[in-house]
Amino acid sequence: MKAVHFGAGNIGRGFIGLLLHEAGYEVVFADVNADLIDAIGSADSYDVHEVGEGGRTKTVTGFRAINSSVDEDALVREIATADIVTTAIGPNVLRFVAPVIAKGLLAREPDASRLAVMACENAISATDILAAEIRSAAGERSSDVDARAVFANTAVDRIVPGQDPSAGIDVTVETFCEWVIESGPFAGSVPEIPGATFVDALGPYIERKLYTVNTGHATAAYAGFAAGHGRIAESFADPAVRDLVERVLRETSALLVAKHELDPSQQDAYREKILARFANDALPDTVVRVGRQPLRKLSRNERFIGPAAQLAERGMLTDDLVEAVGLALRFDVEEDPESVELQKLRRETTPAEFVGKVTGLPADHPLTPSLVQVVSAP
Numbered sequence: 001m002k003a004v005h006f007g008a009g010n011i012g013r014g015f016i017g018l019l020l021h022e023a024g025y026e027v028v029f030a031d032v033n034a035d036l037i038d039a040i041g042s043a044d045s046y047d048v049h050e051v052g053e054g055g056r057t058k059t060v061t062g063f064r065a066i067n068s069s070v071d072e073d074a075l076v077r078e079i080a081t082a083d084i085v086t087t088a089i090g091p092n093v094l095r096f097v098a099p100v101i102a103k104g105l106l107a108r109e110p111d112a113s114r115l116a117v118m119a120c121e122n123a124i125s126a127t128d129i130l131a132a133e134i135r136s137a138a139g140e141r142s143s144d145v146d147a148r149a150v151f152a153n154t155a156v157d158r159i160v161p162g163q164d165p166s167a168g169i170d171v172t173v174e175t176f177c178e179w180v181i182e183s184g185p186f187a188g189s190v191p192e193i194p195g196a197t198f199v200d201a202l203g204p205y206i207e208r209k210l211y212t213v214n215t216g217h218a219t220a221a222y223a224g225f226a227a228g229h230g231r232i233a234e235s236f237a238d239p240a241v242r243d244l245v246e247r248v249l250r251e252t253s254a255l256l257v258a259k260h261e262l263d264p265s266q267q268d269a270y271r272e273k274i275l276a277r278f279a280n281d282a283l284p285d286t287v288v289r290v291g292r293q294p295l296r297k298l299s300r301n302e303r304f305i306g307p308a309a310q311l312a313e314r315g316m317l318t319d320d321l322v323e324a325v326g327l328a329l330r331f332d333v334e335e336d337p338e339s340v341e342l343q344k345l346r347r348e349t350t351p352a353e354f355v356g357k358v359t360g361l362p363a364d365h366p367l368t369p370s371l372v373q374v375v376s377a378p
């Protein structure tokens with residue numbers, strides 16, 4: 001069994017590549033980072049160090065590596081003969097890998113089994129976004145794409161911090177991981193991946209994950225940055241930051257319970273477990289990494305505006321989420337192009353224009369006035 005995985009970064013090596021390896025797949029990593037691909041290509045194994053309570057080290061073997069910017073033909077051949085294609089490259093990059101996946105699909109033998117395509121990104125319906133791009137890249141052969149592929153959305157949860165450059169291709173991760181995949185598209189024959197959980201309805205899982213883990217983590221990052229903290233664990237140990245994270249997650253939990261009819265005590269337990277993960281001092285994670293790409297994180301369906309807009313539409317409280325958005329506006333990191341753009345927009349637009357442009361909310365949305373107010377604050 002063979003899997004082609006796009007993105008040999010933190011999640012690629014430390015989570016999806018590991019689980020595919022444990023499931024018995026040979027993993028072909030495809031990445032545009034030449035140094036990384038050379039390092040993976042010249043290694044026989046790498047270690048995944050799980051840190052925190054119960055952590056242990058796991059070794060991944062049986063992989064190869066392809067530089068996807070220079071060796072497209074080889075990549076097409078690999079996809080044409082693979083069982084699974086996964087991605088962990090960032091939601092905004094999916095459109096760039098779609099053309100080569102389309103070529104690989106169209107190069108498959110017509111009687112080959114259907115290729116399972118799963119985007120493993122922090123975004124709602126990331127695989128649907130990828131599938132649309134693949135169909136578009138296939139042009140008039142888009143119906144062949146659907147005959148040859150099964151597209152399944154997924155939710156991925158494991159905190160994998162930036163890595164120490166001296167660690168080579170080894171990866172340090174937290175012990176927790178959860179890969180949830182929608183089963184419907186497989187029509188009864190899901191791929192064998194023991195580390196993954198297949199569910200009928202992914203919607204509640206992805207919203208619960210994005211609006212709890214990601215909303216809380218990003219709040220800790222933005223509040224921590226504003227308070228002058230560098231590491232996430234240090235930020236989370238600041239009582240004022242922790243208090244805000246807890247308040248924000250009580251608001252998102254209220255939405256999740258109301259919308260998906262979750263058991264409130266189970267959601268409380270889920271939230272507590274996540275708060276303990278944020279406090280993991282063994283993870284060398286930074287507020288700059290977790291807060292990266294603030295414009296994406298402040299967009300319409302993402303971790304702040306997504307839940308806050310739905311809460312406002314239901315007439316429920318959003319004060320703490322709006323406070324967190326206010327802190328996100330102070331994320332000013334020279335090396336992060338979206339942070340630079342965010343600060344530029346703040347200087348060059350009115351608060352109302354800023355809210356419309358960044359969040360995509362119309363002026364008459366019930367959340368808009370409180371956002372305009374927080375953007376107007378000095």
Ligand SMILES: NC(=O)C1=CN([C@@H]2O[C@H](COP(=O)(O)OP(=O)(O)OC[C@H]3O[C@@H](n4cnc5c(N)ncnc54)[C@H](O)[C@@H]3O)[C@@H](O)[C@H]2O)C=CC1
Pocket residue numbers: 006007008009010011012030031032033036068088089090091093096097120121122156157158159160161
């Ligand atoms: N790191 C984490 O804790 C978590 C990350 N995620 C999600 O996983 C995805 C990946 O995140 P990370 O692994 O942290 O990022 P990363 O930056 O460590 O890895 C991304 C990799 O994708 C590669 N890449 C970029 N453009 C590419 C292209 N066109 N073709 C092939 N490879 C390309 C980069 O060179 C890099 O090696 C993101 O969507 C993120 O939101 C989800 C859960 C947790």
Ligand SMILES: O=P(O)(O)OC[C@H]1O[C@](O)(CO)[C@@H](O)[C@@H]1O
Pocket residue numbers: 122158159160213214217218289290291292293
């Ligand atoms: O990867 P994104 O979407 O930029 O979000 C930042 C971080 O959020 C988490 O997924 C969960 O908190 C991180 O570990 C992740 O890298």
